[in-house]
Amino acid sequence: MINRDNTFNWFMLVLRRDLTLSFRRSATYITPLIFFLIVVTFFPLALGPSQSLLSSLASGIIWISALLSSLLAVEGIFSEDYRDGTLDQYFVSSEPVFVLIFAKVLCHWLVCGAPIILASIISSIFLYLPSGVLFALVTSLLLGTLFMSLLGALGAALSLGKSAILSAIIVLPFSIPTLLMGTAIMSSAINQQDYSGFLSIMGAMLAIGIPGLCLLTVEAILLNYE
């Protein structure tokens, strides 16, 4: 029997704890942000400052950089808790474990995904992205980066105790649908077409992904315990 008050307290506790730890260890949220800004800045340097070229590539550049940067800190979602025994204690407690996983995913998104979305607004200026599509950029990244955090958590759970880069390699092929949807939203927005259909598909992916990927992540962590 799940006590709803308890479960909500439990969710808030894990979220607060992870946010506190992230902010005391500032590298966790600054690294992905700086990585994103550096990668995005490299494109105008490498391709030249041609406005027509950059604006046609802008949405792809921002999306790929966002995907790569959001995977940067993914390994840290579980690794420390796994090593120091916290995860054991959480798994033994009678509180639902997938709530714990979702809280950790949400924390990862808040400290990695959300700053990247803000930085994408800044980078859209020097990539000459038309300002009319900013709304499409932000909403698509909002859904896309949250989905990436969910996928990343699964990758991190599967690669617990192994090399950090492994989780990124596991996750990247599965991020293709997100990338396709995200860039489709952007090109529709740039061509002034209706993109609500693509947004709905991304929303649906997220709606299935939150329970589905969280439950898979629980199983993946238990595999490491065997």
Next chain:
Amino acid sequence: MSNILKVTNLNCHRSGETVLQDLNFEVEAGKNVEIIGSNGSGKTTLLRLLLGFINDYEGEMYWNDSEVPSKLKEKDIHSFYQGHQIGIKPLLTVYENLKFSSSGFNSTEEEIISVANKVGIRNFLNRQSASLSAGQKKRIAIGRWLLKDFNLYLIDEPFTALDDEGIALIKDVVTDLNNKGASFLITGHRPSELISNKIYLDVKNDKSR
């Protein structure tokens, strides 16, 4: 007295080696069992197996006087596990380490302060745990036992890194919790005076050789 756990003919093989052989024991509610063995004798494996982390074993576990073997998770038993790694975050304060734990998240500030008083860390509550000694960190871990009512505590080697005062503290806490009906399964290298009911894993394994 009712049994919280009864284990019969438990065998476990890991990577082709026999880790646990033909184990039989009972844990009564409000009583304790100490599992004694040298390094690698399967103490931790036994605890993790009871918790359901390891599913590859032969034999039966009966929880809460049940006639039917089952897993811990299927039963309404509130259990607390403390492994070798006790899960104290150096970046959190002592208070946060108690509050943000699996047992403390529903506790009020007063409850946490009174527990901290009891385990002797009241004066460090706002200090970052990184600056504490190993023994003081163990005391935070003991504080976590008290923040919620559990039926069964599975504690892996609680006596390491503790001074005499700390060991006395564990005795006090365990006796208190026993009186409330909780049971302890504790592992160790050497028999302690605290618990009379003991299982020797080395002896079991020697027989098999």
